[in-house]
Amino acid sequence: MNDDGPIPEELIARSLAGDEDAFAALYGAYAPGVYRLAYGILLHVQDAEEVVQDVFVYVYRSLARFDPRRGAFRTWLYTITVSRCRNKRRRKWLPTVVLSHLMGQGFEPSGPHRETPEAAVARQNVRDALTDALGGLSPRLREAVALRYGQGLTYREMGEVLGCPPKTAESRIRLAHEALRRALSAEGELLLEELWGF
Amino acid sequence: MGILNFNFNFNFDFKRGHVTGKLAAYLHGELTPAERARVMAHLKTCETCRAALAAEEALAARLRAQFSPLTHPRPGQLARLWPGIAARIANTRPPRRMRFAHRSVFGMALTASLLCVMLLPLLLGGRVPVSRADGSATQAAFTGPTLPPGAATAIAQLPGDTATAPSTHAGQDSPGATVTPVPTPETKG
Structure with a gap:
């Protein structure tokens, strides 16, 4: 089962009856998506982990409020996640995380085997540039990018999660594209300048 | 890289x-x-616009390829979080639907008890206001608010509420008189 699958009605029903094993299964199915979304918004490992914990404790306590007629379980879960990320952001100024720090801690997925050092550095630079560009987005735009490119949600689904009309979701994606393009172009030009300097 | 060479407003x-x-x-x-x-x-x-589309495509492709791997949890990372969640869940109350059910039963029992307490004086001490056949109202020993003249008749004549009183009541008030009781639990019993 994955987070794109059908609503796990049975798991929800068993969890409501107090079956912690069923809730553990629910966690196993949906935690990766929640973490990816939280990390995509916060760009901070520890904060994302705390959000995952908070989200699932809240979900356990509030599972009875979930109404499948009003929307998909995943949408409900991501709405809670975005809300928790906003709370986390309010309490703590968002730090900029350089990807190389994460790689030093082993958080980065391993690259292709037999990668040359030059290729590894180039790949790291490209990802660092993207992370920096994402970090420069406003929180609202980063939420939109995380939902679209991290979760593959449609504009309508994004609107449900973010509490805005689909047109607003579309607008945020467009603005995020513009900002990312500017940031990445600037970084690219800087890299080119450095290369010419050599 | 296309997006790097593209300078478009x-x-x-x-x-x-x-x-x-x-x-x-x-x-x-x-x-x-x-x-x-x-x-x-x-x-x-x-x-x-074609040039703009090429830039959009390059950016979207890059985001599709690199955003998701950027946010993937490392192996074992989420499993490490579960014990903390389980501990917090263990210390919490059961899901709300169960609590709600318990609360509902408790609430209904409490409401029923309060209603019984409130209605008990009426059930035990109240008398039935009756109207005589000639239209005059009698409210002997009625502990509630005094009804205006004719009100008992009006209430008694609400559709579906009119009934012929048992002969014992009729005999106590006025032998042979037809009475129309106000529907109360006592008269229904």
């Missing part, structure tokens, strides 16, 4: 019919058929 106005503001939605397949047709027709004739 995406904020220009739409007076010339440019569709740059719709290109992200176009790439994501989020336009209506009419909008899509308009964008495609414009792209056929506009070099500027």
Whole structure:
């Protein structure tokens, strides 16, 4: 089962009856998506982990409020996640995380085997540039990018999660594209300048 | 890299019919058929928007390829979080639906008890106000508020509420008189 699958009605029903094993299964199915979304918004490992914990404790306590007629379980879960990320952001100024720090801690997925050092550095630079560009987005735009490119949600689904009309979701994606393009172009030009300097 | 060499102002106005503001939605397949047709027709004739589309495609491809791997949890990371969640759940109350059910039962029992306490004086001490056949009302030993003359008759004559009193009541008040009791639990019993 994955987070794109059908609503796990049975798991929800068993969890409501107090079956912690069923809730553990629910966690196993949906935690990766929640973490990816939280990390995509916060760009901070520890904060994302705390959000995952908070989200699932809240979900356990509030599972009875979930109404499948009003929307998909995943949408409900991501709405809670975005809300928790906003709370986390309010309490703590968002730090900029350089990807190389994460790689030093082993958080980065391993690259292709037999990668040359030059290729590894180039790949790291490209990802660092993207992370920096994402970090420069406003929180609202980063939420939109995380939902679209991290979760593959449609504009309508994004609107449900973010509490805005689909047109607003579309607008945020467009603005995020513009900002990312500017940031990445600037970084690219800087890299080119450095290369010419050599 | 296409996006690096592309220097284009995406904020220009739409007076010339440019569709740059719709290109992200176009790439994501989020336009209506009419909008899509308009964008495609414009792209056929506009070099500027075609260049903008190429830049959009490059950025979208990069985000699709690199965003998701960037956010993947490392192996074992989420499993490490579960014990903390389980501990917090263990210390919490059961899911709300069960608590709600318990609360409902408790609430209904409490309401029923209160109603019984409130109605007990009426059930035990109240007398039945009756109206005689000649229209005069009698409220002997009625502990509630005094009804105005004729009110008991009016209440008694509500549709479906009129009944012939048992002969024992009729005999106590006025032998042979027809009485119309106000429906109370006592009279129904």
